[in-house]
Amino acid sequence: MIVSFDIGGTAIKGGIARSETDIAPLARRPTPKDDFAAFVAVLGDVIAEAGETPDCISLSIAGVVDPDSQALTCANIPCIHGRRLAADLEQKLKLPVLIANDADCFAMAEAMTGAGRGHRIVFGAILGTGVGGGLVADGRLVNAAGGFAGEWGHGPIIAPFAGTPAVAIPAYACGCGQKGCVDTVGGARGLERLHQTVNGVTLGSEEIIDLWLKGDEAAARTLDVYTDLVAPPLALAINITGATIVPVGGGLSNVPKLLAKLDVAVRARILRKFDRPLVVPSECRVEPGLIGAALLGLRYAEDISDAA
Structure with missing residues (x-):
């Protein structure tokens, strides 16, 4: 099971994914823009709502991860801008974290389900x-x-x-x-x-x-x-x-x-x-970021399972 997120400047949308055809949205919450602890707490609340420990969490976000430093550029959410967000969240949430740009998640959603x-x-x-x-x-x-x-x-x-x-x-x-x-x-x-x-x-x-x-x-x-x-x-x-x-x-x-x-x-x-x-x-007119992030997480979980 994967918990995916679509992170926007206004709202954080979460979802539970068990397969490509079983992706269920959860309640959306306001995005804490200037308080990283509050940002992490919101993610934690969504994960808790899932009711079980996910294999990983996967985020779609309007920003870009530097492939060398892994630092995130995300100007509209100051509390995560410039952070090595995946590493910081993994430390706080004790789960593997995947992060992708929202346009990349859109492309993934269209490639796999659209x-x-x-x-x-x-x-x-x-x-x-x-x-x-x-x-x-x-x-x-x-x-x-x-x-x-x-x-x-x-x-x-x-x-x-x-x-x-x-x-x-x-x-x-x-x-x-x-x-x-x-x-x-x-x-x-x-x-x-x-x-x-x-x-x-x-x-x-x-x-x-x-x-x-x-x-x-x-x-x-x-x-x-x-x-x-x-x-x-x-x-x-x-x-x-x-x-x-x-x-x-x-x-x-x-x-x-x-x-x-x-x-x-x-x-x-x-x-x-x-x-x-x-x-x-496009065919994925509803929540393509959330769907794309979920698909990335599911692929990650499959790779880990195959390697085990």
Whole structure:
């Protein structure tokens, strides 16, 4: 049995997993952001609610574990930011602890129980407020020991011109410290930024999408530029990883016409040709972080059992 957690800046969601098909959520609790002892106590309370000692606990979290130092970067929860969180929790809770980025857990959930079932290599893409991703190969999360594999949202790769006729695209500053990252144009905030650049009008992403779906020419121009910018780096990620399916999560994944448009553009730019959709909506719409963390924990327990 595994106890899994989806750790957010507002709430901690827990669950009990006995198999891939038996994952039950527990009550959610507020996240103690500034008190590590209180943070540990909440995890302990959830574990106690499970009623038995788990083989391990597994956490999905909006942060990244450094693969060398094992220190966690998690700016929105100060009490765990910079800690070697797995080691600290193992000392306090006396249980093995696994930690993975929430986008990695999303990719794991999709690979094992969602749109990626039956595929050897699954690239999970997030098009939410910003851009993220995770990579699963042969049922294994590539970032199981921490790291940045699958983070296609960062790196100075955005084209300086896009659309037909071409419009100049500034090298927008990114929160990672670089300029011209996919993250600056690919998520909801990026779509808004592009609409302002292309049309000189400030609108929210939902307004832009709604206008586009109603046939608005200015919004259509923005979406053409958007696709022209986002499809090439995603196609490159697919070429490099060999992924045969790309489940997409995040707010923009809820727009079927947008994913279909992106899918066509991506498939036109990759080396391997597919006669089926490649960029598809995610299927794990409820608690993918919790499910992905549970699957990581279950795989860990299987490995320990096989080694015994």
